[in-house]
Amino acid sequence: MQTLYLAIIILALLAIVFGAILGFAAIRFKVDGDPIVDQIDNLLPQTQCGQCGHPGCKPYAQAIADGEAINRCPPGGETTIKALADLLGVEAIALDAEHGTEAIRTIAYIREDECIGCTKCIQACPVDAILGAAKQMHTVIVAECTGCDLCLEPCPVDCIDMLPVETTPLSWHWQQPKQLIATSTAPHNHGAPSHD
Amino acid sequence: MTKLWDFHGGVHPIQNKDQSNQLPINTMPLPKQLILPLSQHIGNQAKAIVAPGEYVLKGQLIASAQGFISANIHAPSSGFIDAIEERTLPHQSALTGECIVINTDGKDQWTKLHPVSNPETVSKQDLLHIIQAAGVTGMGGAGFPSVVKLQSKAKIDTLVINGAECEPYITSDDRLMREYAEQIIAGISIAQLLLDQPRCLIGIEDNKPEAIIALNEALSSHTNDKASIEVCVIPTKYPSGGEKQLLEILTGLQVPHGGIPADIGIVCQNVGTVKAIYDAVVLGQPLITRITTVTGKAAKNAGNYEVLIGTQTGDLLDFAQVDMSKTSRLVMGGPMMGFTIQDTQTPLIKSSNCLLAAEDLELAPIADHHSCIRCGLCEVACPAQLLPQQLFWFAKAEEFEKAQDHNLSDCIECGACAWVCPSQIPLVQYYRFAKGRLKDLASEAHIAELSRVRFENREQRLIDEKLAKEEKRKNRATAAAAAQAAKRAANPSEQDPIAAALARVNAKKQEQEQEPKKQVDSAPKTHEQIYKELKTAAAITRTKLNKTNKALANAVAKDHELAQGLQTTVDELTIKAADAQGKLQAYEAKLGLDPEKEKALLTDVAKANALVRKLEKALATSLDPQGVETQLVIARVSQKTSANALAKHQTNLPSTLLPEQEQ
Amino acid sequence: MGLINLSSPHHHSLSQTSRLMALVLLATLPGLAAQSYFYGYGTLINLVWASFLALGFEALILYLRGRPIMPYLTDGSALVTAFLLALALPPFSPWWLTLVAVSFSIIFAKHLYGGLGSNPFNPAMVGYALCLISFPVAMTQWAGTEMTMTFGQQWQWFWLESVTGGIDAYTSATALDIMRHTKGLTLSEVASSNPQLALGLTASMWVNIAYLLGGLVLLGFKVFTWHAPVAMLASLGFCAGLFHMGEPDLYPSASQHLLTGATMLSAFFIVTDPVSGATSRKGKLVFGIGVGILVFIIRSYGSYPDAFAFAILLMNLSAPLIDTYTKPKAYGHQSKAPRSQGRP
Structure with a gap:
């Protein structure tokens, strides 16, 4: 009987000690992640x-x-x-x-001749990428346009185009080579010929 | 003899240099048309400073450098500017870019040159300016503006001249060193002068004995007690001519990751570049020619040619009697790092050292590639000490971050790995693909971060504006309350609120009675003010009417009990609005104002302005400048007319807008 | 002719996987000859049978996987697996043993992991280990070297597992087996008491020397780098030498270890397998050292006749881990001492 108590006491002590260590570690070595x-x-x-x-x-x-x-x-x-x-x-x-579906990246361009300077697109732009003032022609800061389309709808004269981002020699790069021969041929037809 | 080191890896492809290095450099006859891309170098594109139709002399500046890392471009021969337009660039992408096209007139007439016979008499600043103005860029391949390297801020103790020319087939530097050894040594002296006399090591592979002899002979007659120049013969091994590899061979030092040679006190220049520096300073000639190798078994007259920058590849290939039917792969540059071109109109630029028109059997077979068996031959060959087979797996699986962890960015794309690969995997293309995607991802991340910040700033601004408005409103309210309190405090006897209210009413009544008088008392209103007031009154009533109309419609739609009441209001407002409008029009008639006409005039002016702007823009790029010019003149006239009409209309106003009393 | 657009390099060494594989196959010939000389026609029959099976299974499974057959069949990788298995299996293996080993190697160890280049374990060793566990008796029947069977007898044995005249006289345990089971006696004592063993040891030594020759040829042709085999042999020799110095009675000497069993065959033909080994040179050193130590441990304390299959499979298992910790430093990443201004 005594050994049983002893065992229980030892186990309890161990539990307390390790619990304390773990608890201490959890606080001491806490890693603050980004929310x-x-x-x-x-x-x-x-x-x-x-x-x-x-x-x-x-x-x-x-x-x-x-x-x-x-x-x-x-x-x-x-x-x-x-x-x-x-x-x-x-x-x-x-x-x-x-x-919506995944589409290629576009940038908004204002046809400046047609712009009447209503500032509506400026108010719609979520990243302040359109420059202009009332009754002045507006223009898009290309480097800051995210291509979100939100300026299209409010434009009263429809003078905004969404144009795909052009590839330049600087932005061009090689595509992945065509696959290894292993997958270059279509799989064989495993279907057994029908006998009916 | 300087001690030599070795670099890791490297391969020994068949040299094939004797196809083209047997004959002296041949000068190519003047081509009919030259195409000069505005971006022939690393850095910002140069800006054209000539217009189509303009006549330019040989050596005249036609496009100027933009910013620190950029280079001037000069007319390689005299003639007329044909156009400034998009042409195929000598680039792997085969995309187009802005080019100046010159139709040569055959006179090849030089502009005035300013040679400096003794560079030591000129200040460093002036020398740098001469080299910068001459548009000298690296001739070895990358095309980095040379002047940037020559004004290094770090202390330079070694100038390394790259004459290794480790790529198979290419012999342009070989022939250049054989035939222009003295000029090269003189160019080196100028570079040493600019870099505070560092020692100079010329690295040449041992497969060019004639060039080594020529340079040593030139050195023996050269005297410079300030700094040493030494020809270092290095073993032939590809890619010993890679800048980083050559530096390691000659100095045992490695350029730190992400750094430049100047970080370890070294500047490296190609032999062709120092020759160009010599030409720029001593002859006063800008960089308008270069030596280009035409080689490969499809070339009947393989050899080295002195060509004008801007020469079309097709012209040079014809002159070297290349049988285009024998080749299916035209390579600009060497077989290890060169790129294929498909358009024979592609021009040669400052860094085009070779055109390889090889028969199909000479080059790598266009074979299907097999699976990677991780044999490790690529790792043994890699001069950048990377794990090419791992990079290949990552690129193939599009695990770009892992590729980055394995230092993909240190890959110099020399092609040694793909050269040895027994499975014939186009490893370099995989790396280029991965690098390109990494670049895309980085720029996307940059844009995303920028957008996030701008979005958050905007949100903050909107909130701030709202708060500011609220604040203002509150301030006004408290100010009004304070005024009220102050009023009350000033008049403490007023205890009874009813009495106070009555008093206020009375006071107001009195005020109202006095108001007409007040108006008379105050300064007389101008016509302009009256007109504005009337306009505002009309607008207000109009708006009120509109609003009530809307409310009415709403109420009717919902069958609300208020509809009846609203109807009466609308009726009243309609009358009021008509009245206000009538008053306004009457006043306008009295003043002789015509808003419609003014609007029309304003539109006219805007239209005319726009047209002029458009034509001015068109004029810069047009093929038919005369036609555009005529149109522009007409447009300018109509612009002036409409502006005058508007001004006249507006100047009519002030005379009628004098104070009423004086009318 | 239309001009094509390709990425550099446009030049190639013209080395080919099939050529590498052919070199490996050729390099096994000295060992094959020695083995046949000492142990009879068994190995040769095995080799032909295994090659036939390997190509057959390879073609079949490529067809089932919908891959092009000829490019893969001609790359020689299946033949290399077949050769290695045939050389590693005892010369007295019956037809079904080879069949099991080859089919398991090609189908399970190679193609179910994605085929050539994607298998984490050496296919031949997987097949070998399977047989070793499943058919321990058949896998330990090595011919006695003093008696060689005629081709006819061997042929008969190969299909029927019995030979007119009784086979037991012809088979014997391997030298390694005897060494293990006679602990307490020095090797010379064992050898003098057992002339068969002495002969076995000599045969084994010559076979190993033959494989060493073949391996050196491959090294000369730069089919692989020296790192893995040298590291393996060195670590095995070192361990053996160390223990032998301590207790010469219990542990055979380094040279005994290096020249018996499948030491050289493994060192130059299996440890060097690039697909399932470590990647970098440093990694290959670690890999080789690991194999050497494991071989010594299993040979000394394990109960299997030879240790290579398990040692190599265990190290295959750790190859990715080794790769993680042995990434070489790329150019420009070395920490060099700061530059001195007054360099010569």
Whole structure:
């Protein structure tokens, strides 16, 4: 009987000691990570286009942190979904087509002759990338345009075009070589010939 | 004899240099047309300073450097500027870029040159300026503006001259060293002068004995007691001519990751570049020619040619009697690092050292590649001490971050790994793909970060504005309350609120009675003020009417009880609005104002301005400058006319806008 | 002729995987000859049978995987696996033993992991280990060297596992087996008491020397670098020498270890397998050292006749880990002493 008590006491003591060590370590070596919303926000493309149904990327990041689906960001596309899935430890799902499809990156250009200087696009631009004043011609700061499309709708004279970003010799690069021969031929047809 | 070191890896491809190094340098006849890309160098694109149709002399500046890292471009021969337009660039992408096209006139007439016969008599600053103005860039391949390296802030103790020419087939530096040894040594002296007399090591592979002899002979007659120049014969091994590799061979030092040779006290220049420095300073000639090797079995007259920058590859290939039917792969540069071109109109630029028109059997077979068996031959060959097979896996799996961790950015794309690969995997293309994607990702991340900051700033600004408005409103409210309190304090007897209210009413009544008088008392209103007031009154009533109309419609739609009341208000407002509008129009008539006309005039002026601007822009780039000029003149006239009309219309106003009393 | 667009380099050494594999196959010939000389026709019959099976399975599985057959079949990798298995299996293996080993190697160890270049384990060693565990008796039947069978007898044995006249007289345990099972006696004592063993040791030594020759040829042709085999032999020799110095009665000497069993075959033909080995040169050193130590331990304390299959498979398992810790320093990443101003 005595050994039983002894065992219980020893185990209890051990539990207390290790518990204390673990507890101390948890406090002493605490790693301060970014808040999850910031981490999510960092993975979003920051287009601020609102296609996800939120007024910008940060609000969507907040919504994801609160449990919204991660597949509502068309500009980020699959890459972003995959990164988000990795971060949050959930399964990567296909892009929700309801919120738009993945498209090539574009930049807004104002046909300056036609601009009447109404400033409506300036107010719509989520990243302040349009320059101009009332009754003055407006122009887009190309380097800062995210291609979000939000300026198209308010323009009363439809003088804004979304043009794809052009490839220059500086931005051009090689594509991945064609696959190894291993996959260059179509798989054989394994289907057995029918006998009927 | 300086001690030599070795670098890791390297390969020994068949040299094939005797195809082209047997004959002396041949000067190519003047081509009919020259195409000069505005970006022939690393750094900012130069800016054209000539216009189409203009006549330029040989050596005249036609495009000026923009910023510190950029280079001037000169006319390689005399003639007329044909156009400034997009042409195919000598670049792997085969994309187009802005080029100046010159139709040569055959006179080849020089502009005035300013040679400096004794560089030691000139100040360093002036020398640097001469070299900068001459547009000298690295002739070895990368095309880095030379002057930037020559004004290094760090202390330089070694000047390395790269005459290794380790790529197979290319012999332009070989022939240059054989035939221009003295000029090269003189160029080196100028560079030494600029860099505070460092020692100079000329690295040459031992497969160029004639060049070594020529340089040594030139050195024996050269006297410079301030700094030494030594020809270092290095073993033939590709890529010993890579800047980093050559430095390691000659000094045993490695350029630190992400650094430049100046970080370890070294400046490296190509032999062609020092010859160009000599030409620029001693002859006063800007960089307008270069030696280019034409080689490969498809070239009947393989050899080295002195060509004008801007010569089309097709012209040179014709002159060297290249049988284009024998080759399916035209390479600009060497077989290890050169790039293929598809358009024979592609011009030769300052860094084009070779055109390789090889028969198909001479080059790597275009074969399907096999699986990587991780044999490790690539690792043995890699001069950057990387793990090419790992980088290949990462690039193939698009795990770019891992590739970065394995120092992909240190890859110099020399091609040694792909050269040895028994599975014939295009490794370099995989690395280029991964590097390109990494660059894309970095720029995307940069843009995203920028957008995030701008978005957050905007949000903050909007919130601030809202708060400021709120604040203002509150301040006004408290100020009003304070005024009220002060009023009350000034009049403490007023205890009874009813009495006070009555008093206020009375006071107001009195005020109102006095108001007409007040108006008369105050300064007389100008027509302008009255007009504005009337306009505002009309606008206010109009807005009120609109709003009430909307409310009415809403109420009717919802069958609200207020509809009846609103209807009466609308009726009243309609009358009021009509009244205000009537008053306004009456006043306008009285003043002789015509808002419609003014608007029309304003539009005219804007239209005319826009047209002029457009034509001015067109004039700069147009093929038909005369036609555009005529149009521009007409447009300017109409611009002036409309502006005058508007001014006249507006000057009519002040005369009628004098104070009423004086009318 | 239209001009094409390709990435550099446009030049190639014209080395080919198939050529490398052919070199490896050729380099096994001295060992094959020695083995046949001492142990009879068994190895040769095995070799032909294994090659036939390997090519057959390779073609079959390539077809099933929907891959082009000829490019892969001609790269020689299946033949190398077949050769290694045939040389490693005892000369007295019956047909079904080779069949099991080859089919498992090609189908499971190679193609189910993605085929050439993607297999984490050396296929031949996986097949060998499988047989060693499943059929320990068949795997330990080595021919006695004093008696060689005629080709006909060997052929009969190969298909029927019996030979007119009785086989038992012809088979014997390997030298290593005897060494292990006669602890307490010095080797010379064992050898003098057992003439068969003495002969076995001599045969084994010559076979090993033959493989060493083949390996040196490959090294000369730069098919692989010296790091892995030298590290392996050195570490095995070192361990053996150390223990032998301490207790010469219990542990055979370094030279015994290096020249018996499959030491040289493994060192130059299996440890050097690039697909399943470590990547960098430093990694290859670690890999080789690991194999050497494991071989010594398993030979000295384990219960299997030879230790290479397990030692190599264990090190294959650790190759990714080794790779992680032996990444070479790239150009410009070396920490050099700060530059002195007054260099010569």
